[in-house]
Amino acid sequence: MSKAFKIGNIQIGGGQFALIAGPCTVESESQILEVARSVKQSGASLLRGGAFKGRTSPYDFQGLGEEGIKLLLKAKEATGMPVVSEIVSENHLSLFEDIDVIQVGARNMQNFELLKVLGKTDKVILLKRGMTNTLREFLMSAEYIISEGNNNVILCERGIRTFETYTRYTLDLSAVAALKEMTDLPVVVDPSHAAGKASLVPSMALAAAASGADGVMIEVHNDPVNALCDGAQALTPQVFDETAQKIMKIREAIS
DSSP: OOOOEEETTEEEBTTBOEEEEEOSBOOOHHHHHHHHHHHHHTTOOEEEOBSSOOOSSTTSOOOOTHHHHHHHHHHHHHHOOOEEEEEOOGGGGGGGTTOSEEEEOGGGTTOHHHHHHHHTSOSEEEEEOOTTOOHHHHHHHHHHHHTTTOOOEEEEEOOBOOSOOSSSSBOOTHHHHHHHHHOOSOEEEOHHHHHOSGGGHHHHHHHHHHTTOSEEEEEBOSSGGGOSSOGGGOBOHHHHHHHHHHHHHHHHHHO
């Protein structure tokens, strides 16, 4: 069984399953509050939302930055949900003082200087697997954080790059079972970034729950068609609600 981390009133690992949900990026106060309230009602335990976004193109929306952090904290205050948000630079660390879980994105998995800085904090770090990295490399990145004194690391499988082009990435669910043999760190799965298509996310989320993951992280947007980032893979609140109920049934079946 994986080790457990207490985040507010929520536990990840140790046999407890975490449902993390929210938009790829925070776009406005009304958007993040509406999504936060809806996913909480559907059973989500943590709210995800990006304030800083590393994008492939410098011309794509990069997030609201510090204002996005403030809006996330408003949603946290309004709903009581702990929040997860991605850091892209150690220079932003002071802005994350009240963020409950700091996410390190796939592109920064081997940003070793950033990992060492995060290792000197007491924050829970959600570390995403790089799109071309092996499991050993993934665990060595986690060790960069742990070796600096911070043992609060959650691993996140989010798909790897293969020759397949129909999906955005190839979701490696075998990694969940393998990581469970290799480490006692909690393992969560992000089916949204792997699939890249909203129609595929529910089935991949169910498969992740059945594979023994300690949680899933799903993108939810109240208006995916007009989302400023990754709208194609975001579920509507209604579809997320249906998916969340099925996930809980799978968890009951395998527990």
